[in-house]
Amino acid sequence: MKHPQRFFLLCVVLLVAVFLAGVQFWIKPAIEGEVTVLINESLKAQGLTPTSPVQATVSPFTRKLLLPAFDLAPNPATGLQKGHVKPSETIMTYQGLLAFSPLRELFTPKSGNITFVQQSLCQGLTMEVNGASVSLETLTAREVGLDAEKFRELLADPHAKGKYPKLSLQLLRMDRCAIKVQAGDVTLAMGPMTFEKMSPQRLDHLIIENIEGLEQGHKKFHSSRLVQDNIRIFTEEETLALVAKLTMGSDEARAEELLKLFIGDQPLVEKTSLQGLTLDVDGSPVNLKEITFSTKAGKEERFTVTGLVLAGKTIEEQLKEKLPIPALLHLNLSLGERKESEKTRKLSASLGIDELFSLDLELSADLDTLENLFDKLLTCPLHNVNLTYTDKSLLARATLYAAPQMANKEFLVAQITNNLNGSPFERDLAAKLCSFVEKPGLVNIASLPGKTFTATELTQLQDTDLGKFLQLTVTQGSEDLNQSILRLKSE
Numbered sequence: 001m002k003h004p005q006r007f008f009l010l011c012v013v014l015l016v017a018v019f020l021a022g023v024q025f026w027i028k029p030a031i032e033g034e035v036t037v038l039i040n041e042s043l044k045a046q047g048l049t050p051t052s053p054v055q056a057t058v059s060p061f062t063r064k065l066l067l068p069a070f071d072l073a074p075n076p077a078t079g080l081q082k083g084h085v086k087p088s089e090t091i092m093t094y095q096g097l098l099a100f101s102p103l104r105e106l107f108t109p110k111s112g113n114i115t116f117v118q119q120s121l122c123q124g125l126t127m128e129v130n131g132a133s134v135s136l137e138t139l140t141a142r143e144v145g146l147d148a149e150k151f152r153e154l155l156a157d158p159h160a161k162g163k164y165p166k167l168s169l170q171l172l173r174m175d176r177c178a179i180k181v182q183a184g185d186v187t188l189a190m191g192p193m194t195f196e197k198m199s200p201q202r203l204d205h206l207i208i209e210n211i212e213g214l215e216q217g218h219k220k221f222h223s224s225r226l227v228q229d230n231i232r233i234f235t236e237e238e239t240l241a242l243v244a245k246l247t248m249g250s251d252e253a254r255a256e257e258l259l260k261l262f263i264g265d266q267p268l269v270e271k272t273s274l275q276g277l278t279l280d281v282d283g284s285p286v287n288l289k290e291i292t293f294s295t296k297a298g299k300e301e302r303f304t305v306t307g308l309v310l311a312g313k314t315i316e317e318q319l320k321e322k323l324p325i326p327a328l329l330h331l332n333l334s335l336g337e338r339k340e341s342e343k344t345r346k347l348s349a350s351l352g353i354d355e356l357f358s359l360d361l362e363l364s365a366d367l368d369t370l371e372n373l374f375d376k377l378l379t380c381p382l383h384n385v386n387l388t389y390t391d392k393s394l395l396a397r398a399t400l401y402a403a404p405q406m407a408n409k410e411f412l413v414a415q416i417t418n419n420l421n422g423s424p425f426e427r428d429l430a431a432k433l434c435s436f437v438e439k440p441g442l443v444n445i446a447s448l449p450g451k452t453f454t455a456t457e458l459t460q461l462q463d464t465d466l467g468k469f470l471q472l473t474v475t476q477g478s479e480d481l482n483q484s485i486l487r488l489k490s491e
Contacts, residue, residue, distance in 0.1 A: 224276030441477030
């Protein structure tokens with residue numbers, strides 16, 4: 001019995017040895033050859049030609065793909081003057097290894113997506129392009145894939161220029177990217193930069209942190225974070241068609257294409273948010289908490305500015321006059337539009353300074369497009385109008401500034417009563433305004449149910465006729481105006 005066992009064990013050992021020899025001397029060189037050709041041709045297709053061919057080293061057992069450091073040749077077509085790419089290490093998937101091996105037909109699917117890279121790390125690169133220097137500390141990619149059919153076509157003809165299909169990936173991260181322009185000594189630095197969940201058609205998220213611009217060594221702006229969601233990726237045909245539309249035709253046609261690009265049925269980016277922004281304006285810092293723009297497939301758009309810090313003292317210096325305003329003012333702005341039907345859009349706008357007031361407007365307008373919006377708003381039918389003013393100390397400060405010797409609610413109430421005492425409409429309006437003056441809070445102007453009118457028609461109405469279209473309501477605040485004025489005087 002011992003001899004058959006020894007013979008069986010010997011056969012197993014021989015088979016393993018044959019397998020290892022096959023992997024080392026047949027499969028390994030084949031994979032390295034395929035990968036080497038594809039990498040060099042891919043680089044050339046992007047205008048990044050190595051000064052000498054890059055040779056890939058692959059270990060089928062550890063699934064490691066190693067690329068040495070290499071230099072890039074100048075390319076007048078792209079403006080590349082020189083470049084250097086540091087070594088990189090890639091962990092391939094078993095599916096990726098088999099796709100590059102002679103066993104491709106047996107183990108590689110003919111449809112679907114092939115994830116051929118599990119994780120890849122490049123230790124950095126430097127380039128000079130048109131007099132500007134570009135540097136990148138590290139480049140990391142995870143779960144990189146490609147459509148199986150296109151992958152097979154590519155491997156069958158890796159020299160086909162301009163036919164490299166777009167990749168899909170779970171994550172692409174670039175750390176500390178810097179661009180320096182010698183003219184004016186301008187440097188743009190950012191990082192990390194992260195691309196999340198990218199397919200050939202769409203990128204789910206782009207996140208760039210610590211963006212800063214320097215001019216002659218002085219920081220001109222800084223943003224803690226830029227976030228973009230649902231970014232559309234154009235095909236080559238779509239890109240060429242868009243370029244043609246933007247470079248040909250009339251100014252009106254180009255403006256229409258740009259409008260479609262950002263708020264059309266297939267917007268370029270669905271949401272952009274720039275956070276923690278600081279600008280240097282003539283030596284004075286301007287801080288901004290966040291700017292956001294969002295769109296939903298041509299049906300709803302919103303632009304928001306939050307926490308724009310204005311220096312009250314600077315405003316006083318420019319006006320050369322003392323004003324009863326805080327040292328810092330925080331401004332917020334929001335503009336929105338939603339398509340309610342083919343010919344009706346709901347528009348909204350709000351403007352406010354946290355320390356002073358807020359003004360909020362909503363209305364429905366009979367508009368089929370947003371072209372020449374402000375001109376159309378004067379003549380198009382309006383309905384469901386709602387305007388709300390919220391006082392946050394503006395009335396008290398304005399009273400203190402305009403009439404410092406008579407800054408009290410009694411003076412304002414007397415002025416309103418004396419000037420609005422003619423018709424019943426005026427007396428009713430005066431009573432509401434006096435109620436607001438006593439304890440400043442909210443003033444709301446809303447259109448009556450079912451009423452439709454144009455802005456031009458409203459401006460032509462007599463005061464007494466306004467009540468047929470609009471109603472005014474007042475909600476008192478919590479603090480008496482005189483108390484507010486006394487408090488401001490003591491600050």
